[in-house]
Amino acid sequence: MPDQAQWTQVVEQAVRAPSIHNTQPWTFIASGDRLEVRRDTSRALPAVDPTGRQQVLSCGVAVQFAVMALRASGFTTELDLLPEPADPEHLATVRVVGQAEPSASDVRLAAAIHSRHTDRAPFLAEPLPAGLVDQLQAEAGQDGVWLKPITRVEEEAAVAVLLDQGEQQELRDPAYLAELQAWTRADLDAPDGVPVAALPREGRATNAPVRDFAGGGGPHDAPATPADDDPPPPVEHPSVVLLGTAADDRAAWVRAGTALGRLLLSITDAGLAASPLTQALDQGWVRNRLTARLDLVGHPQMMLRLGRPSGTQVTTARRPVAEVLHVA
């Protein structure tokens, strides 16, 4: 079974998971052969994530990264979801059940944990590699999660409209703006929150706009007024996919997170990157509209832009492991 140093290494990798507003809403308890993953409600985001769904999903990614880290270290695992019904913040327990030589793919996917970053810059204008979407669908299916590429023109238009409607309504909410400001950081070394350095410098022409972290105005969101003879901006056309689940309970949210974690490692390993577009999923009304407009069977959990990075990526900081891991 893993010793204290190994559990520390596993959690160092788990905390590289993406999380909404980089809140890192998790704590870990390692004891013997098991690692408990809990949501830390003191880091909640009541305006953007009123039900806690996106934070539970973020913790699900951390669970997946822990599993991948253990596998690459030669351990086999089993996962218990929501093992204590009376304690809903205890989201999962990863149990080490044996040892096995890691496969080449286990090693590559675990290596991708540290090279994965949310990339909000325009992606290169090229389609996804042939067969990738089928592969991602099959992998997500193993966690009971479906993946729908948004490819039809009517679907792209509906998504663009709903992203805009969702975000415009949020930008009119003072509580949303205050929360956004509280979690945006000027300093790249700040241990949590979204650093300005990781945000796009200027607006761009796209059907998949990333979240406006400047709250409707600010230095990283205000392109200079173009002159009459400036060329039009290049149009970005990234691939967009939606992940969803049949149920919409906490178990489904954790599973959406484990599937997302797996997907992010697969695409990173393939030299690609992603950025979430959750403005159309934050609030119930817009999420319901998305479900109806796209005729979804089940519940959308995560929308992502995918593509090949066009530049260098920014590494966001994490809180020290000692702050989030308790070894019993």
Ligand SMILES: Cc1cc2nc3c(=O)[nH]c(=O)nc-3n(C[C@H](O)[C@H](O)[C@H](O)COP(=O)(O)O)c2cc1C
């Ligand atoms: C559930 C969830 C929702 C997110 N929503 C957005 C979003 O709407 N817009 C965005 O630009 N980034 C979004 N992110 C990305 C986080 O801001 C990012 O993971 C965090 O800042 C840490 O950076 P990193 O992913 O590069 O490590 C989301 C991440 C998660 C897990």
